Amino acid sequence: MEFTMDIFKQFDKKWALLTAGNESSFNTMTISWGGLGTIWNKPVATVYVRESRYTHDFMDNNEYFTVSFYPEQYREQLGVLGSRSGRDIDKMNESGLTAVSAGESMTFKEAEVTLVCRKLFKQRLLPENMPQKIVDTVYADNDLHDMYIGEVVDILR
Ligand SMILES: Cc1cc2nc3c(=O)[nH]c(=O)nc-3n(C[C@H](O)[C@H](O)[C@H](O)COP(=O)(O)O)c2cc1C
Numbered sequence: 001m002e003f004t005m006d007i008f009k010q011f012d013k014k015w016a017l018l019t020a021g022n023e024s025s026f027n028t029m030t031i032s033w034g035g036l037g038t039i040w041n042k043p044v045a046t047v048y049v050r051e052s053r054y055t056h057d058f059m060d061n062n063e064y065f066t067v068s069f070y071p072e073q074y075r076e077q078l079g080v081l082g083s084r085s086g087r088d089i090d091k092m093n094e095s096g097l098t099a100v101s102a103g104e105s106m107t108f109k110e111a112e113v114t115l116v117c118r119k120l121f122k123q124r125l126l127p128e129n130m131p132q133k134i135v136d137t138v139y140a141d142n143d144l145h146d147m148y149i150g151e152v153v154d155i156l157r
Contacts, residue, residue: 014069018049019105023099026106031067036115039120043152044117045150064104064105068112074097080094081097097110103153111156114155
């Protein structure tokens with residue numbers, strides 16, 4: 001699998017969509033925290049999902065998820081998917097993106113690239129293991145992140 005990008009800019013500046021579920025039931029949300037790397041001799045994607053997100057339920061209930069990246073022209077759509085919850089609106093119709101299957105999971109036709117990931121690991125990011133300044137600024141409401149590591153099993157373009 002060949003894959004090249006400026007990974008720091010890719011998440012932080014361009015954002016991505018994290019999608020979990022299957023054709024009959026799935027949800028997606030915008031993410032800008034994440035990473036790509038290697039663990040247990042596997043290529044992996046790591047994402048961080050607060051417990052309050054509707055997508056969190058789908059991450060827990062499905063073995064696969066996707067991380068997908070988009071051309072600049074879809075920034076507005078990513079803004080909607082990152083500010084409204086699938087609990088409150090029909091995200092798929094409001095976003096203007098076209099959902100398509102991606103292996104065992106889902107992505108969107110408009111994606112430049114989609115990483116199909118099989119969940120390997122989940123771990124709560126506990127306040128006692130991080131600097132107090134981060135706890136105070138990011139977790140004042142105690143809405144903690146769970147870290148999910150997925151093996152990248154396919155790259156779709
Ligand atoms: C640019 C951007 C980046 C975001 N990154 C994350 C993230 O990495 N992790 C997270 O839990 N929420 C993140 N969010 C917030 C979720 O996308 C947002 O709460 C979304 O409405 C959740 O949708 P859901 O409830 O349908 O899952 C981000 C939002 C934006 C706009």
